[in-house]
Amino acid sequence: MSNQILRLTKKDESTDCAIHPFAPKYDLNENYDDHQKFGRPIAESTQIKFISPSEVDYFKIRSGDKIELFDRTKAFPRKSSKGKNYSDFWTTLSFGYKPLEAFNIVIEEAKYMLDLEEGWDGDIASPIDPILFNRACKCISDYIEAVYNDKFFVIQSPSIDPVGDGSIDFTWRLNNARMLINFKYVQNRILGHYYGDLQNNEIPIKGNVPTDKVYEHLMKWMQNLK
């Protein structure tokens, strides 16, 4: 087992360490033949969560696999020995940092739109369907989490606004990039129609995506919304 860990460790050093939040904290030159765990903390801090050998082993095997990005970003539900649910290994590794914390506040503020009645725009605007609202917010949350899991930063939270036809706009207006994703029902299906560019029309992206999963091309572009 220690040989296997050593092999994976060398691989990880060249591939994953750039985004591995703990890599600089560990002595990667340790002689692993004499140890049953991956490295050891150079300076143990109260802020650093100690990772049990079994958890490290699990993570390293997963990170060494050639798995699809989507699989990597999605949760690997499992239970620790203490019975605590771990929905995502990056979350576990990042001292419990919550990438959706800011966005959840925006969602709470945007819930006012669920109380809008027909004609809220002074004319014939449709009310906002709560299912559409929930699915759209969940979809954006998934993308925010996916970016976080991929690059270990949290993109800016969008503003959430109702549109007169009953659809919902998620808008980013940043200095370096802008994007609008409009969620609406299309033939009883919820689709997100998006447009984005890096201002001045550079690297534009547009199209539509269903809300069922995170699509890599959109998630990669959304990394510009830093």
Next chain:
Amino acid sequence: MDAESEVTTLILNGDFTNNCNLYRNYHKQFIRDGMVNAGAFAFEGGMSVDWDKYTSPDECIIRVGLTYKTGKTDFKNHSDFELLSLNVKDIKMIEGVSSINFTPIPKNQEEIGKPYNVSHSDVWFVDPELRLKFTYIANKIEVNREYIDKKVDEIKRRNEAIASAKKID
């Protein structure tokens, strides 16, 4: 503002020069944190605007107050509406805008709840997501609320008097 090259495929049905401005009214619900959001440029088979060559900002809001809500016989509350200005040159630079059409509503077609509007125009664009770009070129226009309120009341009273006179006849 976009530094895009001017789109040559844009069709102008009207003598719209680069100095012209198009006024777009929108409900206060579309303001968040002091900024107008993309919902204010909703695509309803063309985006209705008023050409500044034939109207003033105050007149735009007055017309809102004299217009019935769609499919109803009660007037829009003009106090809830604000006004934006879109420069024609800026619109031309937005890739995806297909045409700007001068589509006036003549006086002989005027009726209560549907005022005539010699400045009415439409902006056509392909992708609804272009609404996002409009938020970058839009400038808020201040109007004289006191004058507008007075004028709307005056015209409504006059229209009611005319309608009553017609009934008596």
